[in-house]
Amino acid sequence: MERTLEFVNISKAFPGVQALNDVSVQVKGGRVSALMGENGAGKSTLLKILSGDYVPDGGCVRINGEEKNFTSPYQSIKASVSVIYQERQLLNAMSVMENVFIDDLHESKFGFLNKSELRRKTQEIIDSFELPVKPSDIVGHLSIAHQQMIEIMKAYRRDSDIIAFDEPTAPLTDREIAVLFRLIGKLKERGKIILYVSHRMAEIFQITDDIVVLKDGQLVTTFETSQTNEAELVKAMVGRDIGDTYAGIRRNDKIGDTLLEVKNLVTEDINNVSFTLRRGEVLGFAGLVGAGRTELMRAVFGADPVISGDILLEGKSVNFKSPKEAIDSGIALCPEDRKTQGLVLSRSIRDNISMPVLPKLSKRLFMDTKAEESLAASAISKFAIKTPTAEKLTLELSGGNQQKVILGRWTSNLMDTKILILDEPTKGIDVGAKAEIYQLIHDFASQGIGVILISSELTEVLNVSDYIIVMRSGRITGRLSRHEATEERVIELSMMD
Amino acid sequence: MDIAGIAKKFIKGKTFSLLCMLMLIIVFFWYFSPNHSFLSVTNIVIILNSMVLFILFAVAVSMLIISGEVDLSPGFIGTAAGATMAALLEGGTVPWFVAVIICLLMGIGFGLINAVLVNKFRIQSFIATLAVGTFLARGFSFIVSGGRAIPVRDPVISWLGTARIGDVVPVTVLISLAIILVYGTILSKTKFGRGVYLCGGNREAARLAGLNPKKLSYLLFANSGMLGALAGILFVARIRSGNLDGTNAFSFPAVTAVIFGGISFGGGSGKMLGCFLGLLIINAFNNGLTIMRVSPFWQDVASGLLLLLALTLDYISTRRANRASIPKSARRLKQEG
Numbered sequence: 001m002e003r004t005l006e007f008v009n010i011s012k013a014f015p016g017v018q019a020l021n022d023v024s025v026q027v028k029g030g031r032v033s034a035l036m037g038e039n040g041a042g043k044s045t046l047l048k049i050l051s052g053d054y055v056p057d058g059g060c061v062r063i064n065g066e067e068k069n070f071t072s073p074y075q076s077i078k079a080s081v082s083v084i085y086q087e088r089q090l091l092n093a094m095s096v097m098e099n100v101f102i103d104d105l106h107e108s109k110f111g112f113l114n115k116s117e118l119r120r121k122t123q124e125i126i127d128s129f130e131l132p133v134k135p136s137d138i139v140g141h142l143s144i145a146h147q148q149m150i151e152i153m154k155a156y157r158r159d160s161d162i163i164a165f166d167e168p169t170a171p172l173t174d175r176e177i178a179v180l181f182r183l184i185g186k187l188k189e190r191g192k193i194i195l196y197v198s199h200r201m202a203e204i205f206q207i208t209d210d211i212v213v214l215k216d217g218q219l220v221t222t223f224e225t226s227q228t229n230e231a232e233l234v235k236a237m238v239g240r241d242i243g244d245t246y247a248g249i250r251r252n253d254k255i256g257d258t259l260l261e262v263k264n265l266v267t268e269d270i271n272n273v274s275f276t277l278r279r280g281e282v283l284g285f286a287g288l289v290g291a292g293r294t295e296l297m298r299a300v301f302g303a304d305p306v307i308s309g310d311i312l313l314e315g316k317s318v319n320f321k322s323p324k325e326a327i328d329s330g331i332a333l334c335p336e337d338r339k340t341q342g343l344v345l346s347r348s349i350r351d352n353i354s355m356p357v358l359p360k361l362s363k364r365l366f367m368d369t370k371a372e373e374s375l376a377a378s379a380i381s382k383f384a385i386k387t388p389t390a391e392k393l394t395l396e397l398s399g400g401n402q403q404k405v406i407l408g409r410w411t412s413n414l415m416d417t418k419i420l421i422l423d424e425p426t427k428g429i430d431v432g433a434k435a436e437i438y439q440l441i442h443d444f445a446s447q448g449i450g451v452i453l454i455s456s457e458l459t460e461v462l463n464v465s466d467y468i469i470v471m472r473s474g475r476i477t478g479r480l481s482r483h484e485a486t487e488e489r490v491i492e493l494s495m496m497d
Numbered sequence: 498m499d500i501a502g503i504a505k506k507f508i509k510g511k512t513f514s515l516l517c518m519l520m521l522i523i524v525f526f527w528y529f530s531p532n533h534s535f536l537s538v539t540n541i542v543i544i545l546n547s548m549v550l551f552i553l554f555a556v557a558v559s560m561l562i563i564s565g566e567v568d569l570s571p572g573f574i575g576t577a578a579g580a581t582m583a584a585l586l587e588g589g590t591v592p593w594f595v596a597v598i599i600c601l602l603m604g605i606g607f608g609l610i611n612a613v614l615v616n617k618f619r620i621q622s623f624i625a626t627l628a629v630g631t632f633l634a635r636g637f638s639f640i641v642s643g644g645r646a647i648p649v650r651d652p653v654i655s656w657l658g659t660a661r662i663g664d665v666v667p668v669t670v671l672i673s674l675a676i677i678l679v680y681g682t683i684l685s686k687t688k689f690g691r692g693v694y695l696c697g698g699n700r701e702a703a704r705l706a707g708l709n710p711k712k713l714s715y716l717l718f719a720n721s722g723m724l725g726a727l728a729g730i731l732f733v734a735r736i737r738s739g740n741l742d743g744t745n746a747f748s749f750p751a752v753t754a755v756i757f758g759g760i761s762f763g764g765g766s767g768k769m770l771g772c773f774l775g776l777l778i779i780n781a782f783n784n785g786l787t788i789m790r791v792s793p794f795w796q797d798v799a800s801g802l803l804l805l806l807a808l809t810l811d812y813i814s815t816r817r818a819n820r821a822s823i824p825k826s827a828r829r830l831k832q833e834g
């Protein structure tokens with residue numbers, strides 16, 4: 001019998017927002033169905049209703065025609081549903097096997113764990129995932145990409161009929177993505193129902209069969225993947241035709257003299273790297289996750305120690321011992337992870353913007369609150385940050401607005417930023433906000449700022465940068481101008497040994 | 498923000514609920530105390546007097562808790578400083594101000610040991626400061642005092658412990674109020690104070706934005722040790738003896754009072770005013786019970802119940818506030834991850 005999953009007239013409200021409004025969707029077994037929509041469209045709410053995390057205000061879920069009303073994740077799992085969230089739900093201090101078999105730990109007859117059995121079964125799963133980890137490895141010590149794969153293993157091991165993935169590839173490298181897609185293919189052949197949420201267009205067209213588009217909590221339309229194209233899909237998602245995101249960028253074309261020169265830099269993770277950045281240039285760094293791009297920039301920024309090599313800023317040798325020294329010389333870093341490294345989430349927009357210029361905002365003993373207010377206000381208006389007040393906690397902002405707060409911090413009129421390092425600036429940000437950020441990058445460049453753009457999204461790094469450096473395993477494996485660079489060439493360089 | 502908005506925010510805030518609680522306690526004990534003596538000048542001074550040492554310890558601890566650490570050692574450092582003070586003054590050759598300076602430096606020294614353990618050896622501050630307090634500082638008090646209570650006869654120190662301005666307000670009360678005022682101002686009005694909040698909220702993000710969390714941590718632990726030592730000096734001045742248990746017993750209640758005052762253990766939030774109100778509530782409550790001749794044994798139980806009640810109410814109100822006031826975008830964030 002063919003499996004079916006139906007969401008019937010689902011509504012769910014949170015105080016002040018209708019997260020889902022009368023959404024009806026039907027998906028079938030043996031097909032991969034994408035859920036797409038901008039941030040806030042209601043994709044995750046729908047998944048959380050499926051997993052029993054949220055109880056809908058109205059409507060119901062039907063599995064194989066049978067009405068189910070999950071009130072807890074436990075019930076959902078028992079009904080053969082697995083939802084893999086973006087936030088990994090792993091026990092970091094426990095081993096891989098204990099995590100994978102968390103709800104089905106094998107016991108011997110005396111009630112002790114049957115470790116050899118666990119190990120054997122876990123190894124089987126690891127083999128089919130082609131991962132270089134051992135069943136006894138502690139999960140917290142693994143890379144983020146491997147942790148994500150462990151999370152997927154949990155669902156795979158349960159052999160659920162319905163498996164939902166929420167942005168599974170965000171932390172993965174291409175190698176693991178290939179494995180994941182093969183596994184999804186196998187699950188599909190076995191007639192499972194697969195729900196797939198992702199912001200990455202290419203993936204959607206690569207592996208899904210159907211696309212369900214949500215916007216502001218309502219169902220917009222459903223497509224058969226083979227019958228649609230990217231432009232049509234984006235239009236459905238944003239409700240307007242934004243055309244080609246990249247073609248719309250007003251590029252900066254004035255590239256000046258050399259600003260930063262890194263010579264033979266060696267750190268714990270970086271092996272003899274040299275590159276130069278010019279005024280007004282957008283220098284892209286492509287590569288797989290873990291290629292050493294983040295580590296390289298942290299070392300340049302003084303956040304991690306340098307073993308040997310030279311860093312020259314405007315011809316002068318600088319080897320920063322702390323981020324503060326780098327900032328004082330005009331270098332700014334927007335870290336990869338906004339929430340853990342970029343922002344102090346428990347503080348306001350104002351506090352987060354004024355962070356690096358606190359000494360300049362001090363009048364004698366006390367803070368100059370008026371100057372600080374106007375600093376924050378100008379950043380809010382300059383970047384069109386959506387907030388009623390600068391007092392709002394950054395915790396309460398959307399991803400795009402959080403990123404704008406960080407950009408506002410580094411480009412306020414009290415900063416003299418010459419180099420702006422952006423590490424995955426559009427991660428987890430919806431299409432509309434991405435386009436805004438691309439434009440901002442070129443606006444900065446036209447002011448003479450040298451921009452370094454690290455991105456794992458190939459089309460992004462290829463289309464936004466003027467010049468592209470490809471890294472692999474802590475080394476530079478290729479340097480390409482915008483016109484030479486193609487996706488194939490960059491992939492080849494980032495995977496070559 | 499308009500005035501109505503500010504008022505609304507204030508009513509939802511922690512300060513307002515603490516003020517309500519304080520008012521309730523005041524009205525209750527004023528009404529039920531014999532001759533309404535709860536609100537007499539004498540009794541108010543008694544309450545403030547009972548808060549002096551608490552204030553010093555709580556100020557020290559709250560700075561650290563806001564910065565994301567905790568310090569359990571100031572009480573023990575106070576005892577060590579007090580014992581050292583008594584021992585130094587015993588012979589009559591060391592002038593009082595030299596003794597005071599030595600004791601304060603000693604407090605800073607203990608604080609720096611805490612800082613090194615936490616920052617260099619990456620020991621959790623809870624464990625590090627507990628070890629430094631209960632073993633190092635307490636052991637040190639025994640060594641300097643030789644295990645006996647040394648009487649203190651220095652006239653200046655005795656004056657410090659007993660003098661009252663206008664025969665009403667003790668000097669020590671004024672010192673403690675001045676200290677909490679100064680630290681409250683530092684916290685809310687200076688860039689140093691902002692740094693405490695930012696580093697406590699997210700140490701790595703603060704470092705990457707050009708702050709120096711390590712330096713801040715050293716300063717705060719040193720400061721905590723110094724305030725602990727100062728409290729120890731005031732304690733000795735009051736009882737005129739280098740008592741062996743000294744201020745040990747203040748260590749944990751200080752932390753409790755700070756949390757009660759709305760300074761959360763996670764770091765990055767809380768106000769000194771909340772800390773002060775928390776202390777005032779706890780001390781006024783205990784004082785009220787004493788006036789009403791409740792047995793000291795039952796007083797402890799009652800204080801415990803008050804704390805639990807306050808924490809429960811706090812939990813309920815923040816949960817409700819979270820449900821009602823999280824703006825759209827935040828909820829989106831939560832849903833979308």
